[in-house]
Amino acid sequence: MAFKAPRIQVVDDVLMANELEQVFGPDLGASVISSLDGERAKFEARQIVTGFVVGEHNDAVVIDVGYKSEGIVPREEFVAEETSPGSKVQVMIVEIMPNGEMLLSKRQADLEIGWNQVLGNNKEGDKVKGKVLRKIKGGLLVDIGVPVFLPASQVDLRRAPDVGEYIGQIVEAEIIKIDAERKNIVVSRRKVLEEERKKNRENLVKELHVGDLREGQVKNITDFGAFIDLGGLDGLLHITDMSWGRVNHPSEVVQLGMKIEVVVLDYDAERNRISLGLKQKTRNPWEDIGDRYPMQSAHDGEVVNLMTYGAFVRLEPGIEGLVHVSEMSWTKQVTHPSEVVKPGDKVRVMILEINHDKQEISLGMKQAERNPWDNIKDKFPVGQKIKGTIRNVTN
Structure with a gap:
């Protein structure tokens, strides 16, 4: 049966004290202190407790956790829908002040609960x-x-x-x-x-064949080519297999992270090496070179590179020929091709020779022009007096 205290008639402080002592006995003070200490013992720092939102005050949310006084939590630790009065919330006791005021944190409680769940489940x-x-x-x-x-x-x-x-x-x-x-x-x-890559590699090895078309991603670029990730295995796309035409550096054709479709040229299962090709996806321009460029036929081209011994001229993408310095002029003694042409110049050339095995074409610039020596006798008959400029003196 619940205890029911008799009604107390309060007259003054002394009378009140006497009446309280008559009702509760001489150990009233100790009982009250013991009760408060017991309540305090149920709440301690770092403890997670459940409470209810009472309301908001300034930049704080007021929480009732069942303590003798309400606690406060910084407003920034909540989202809007969590602060409606009556909302249930778990908070951590940060500190209990000497005056009984309680500082709480929802963020720290969420973090602690999260850690316990993660550590418990993983x-x-x-x-x-x-x-x-x-x-x-x-x-x-x-x-x-x-x-x-x-x-x-x-x-x-x-x-x-x-x-x-x-x-x-x-x-x-x-x-x-x-x-x-x-x-x-x-x-x-x-x-x-790495685990996914290993599984993909095992599947890829089973179904990889020379001549296959595979999509991959450029993972690394070097001076000699690019490494392509086929999804478990890396293959090398050599610079010579990137284009039928001239490639000075692989970065002219591919970029890091680029998705690209390539042809499997060779696969060494023992060494896990794959050779890939890009130009092999298109027709080899050398296949019918003789039909398009008959011997002694003249064509327009562009100078793409100069060497000490001559100039390389592009006839079409993938087809280049060499004009040797000796084939550049009928009248000049050319010691270096830069004396006659420079990269980017448009020139007229004649097909002198085609080596199908080596895929090489010999070109001539002077042959595409009229040879001034052909009518030299008509232009300068023997016995005719002419005037000229001395250009060189030899022994």
């Missing part, structure tokens, strides 16, 4: 998904329910030039280290990608 080696929040020193911060660390070296198969590009993306990673005491988790996206 172990090292498990895969998790999360959103990349921001870039920090040495890597990225990823939210998987709690913020975890993704080192820059573990973001991709190759170290990313700028890991900031991943901010806002949802990534899958493997937990590689858990420090429960410090509440620290390190994850690796690279391990997940």
Whole structure:
């Protein structure tokens, strides 16, 4: 049966004290203090408690957690719909002030609850998904329910030039280290990608054949070619197999990250080496070269490169020929092609010779013009007196 105190007649402080003592006994003060201490003992710092939103005051949300006084939480820790009066909320006790005022934190409670859930449901080696929040020193911060660390070296198969590009993306990673005491988790996206790559490689090897058309992505560019990721295996696209025409550097044809379709030229299963081709997707312009460029026929071309021994002239994409210095002029003694032409010049040339095996064409510039020596006798008959300028003196 519940205790029912008799009605107290209050006259003055002394009388009130006497009446209280008559009702509750001589240990009233100790009882009250003990009761308050017992209530305080139920609430302590770092404890997570459940409360209800009472209202808002200035920049704080007032929470009733069942303590003798209400607690406050910074307004910034809530979203709008969470602060309506009567809303149930879990908060952490940050501090109980000497005057009984209680400082609370919803953010710290959410973080603690999140950590307990993550640590309780996951172990090292498990895969998790999360959103990349921001870039920090040495890597990225990823939210998987709690913020975890993704080192820059573990973001991709190759170290990313700028890991900031991943901010806002949802990534899958493997937990590689858990420090429960410090509440620290390190994850690796690279391990997940390596595992996927291994599975793809096994499937790719089974179905890879010479002559296949495969789509890949340019992963690396060197002076001699580009490495293409076929989805588990990397193949080399050599610079000589990029185009039927002249390529001075692979970057003229491909760029990092570019999606590209290539032809499988060769596959060495023992060494896991794949040779790829791009120009092989199109017709070889040398196949009917003789029909398009008959011997002694004249054509227009463009000077594309100069060497000490002559100039290379492009007749069409993929078809170039050499004009030797001795074939540049009927009247000049050319020691270097730059004396006659420069890259970009349009010139008229004649087909002198075609080597189908070596895919080489010999061209002549002077042959495309009239030979001044053909009518030299008519122009300068023997016995005729002429005037001229001395150009050179020899022994």
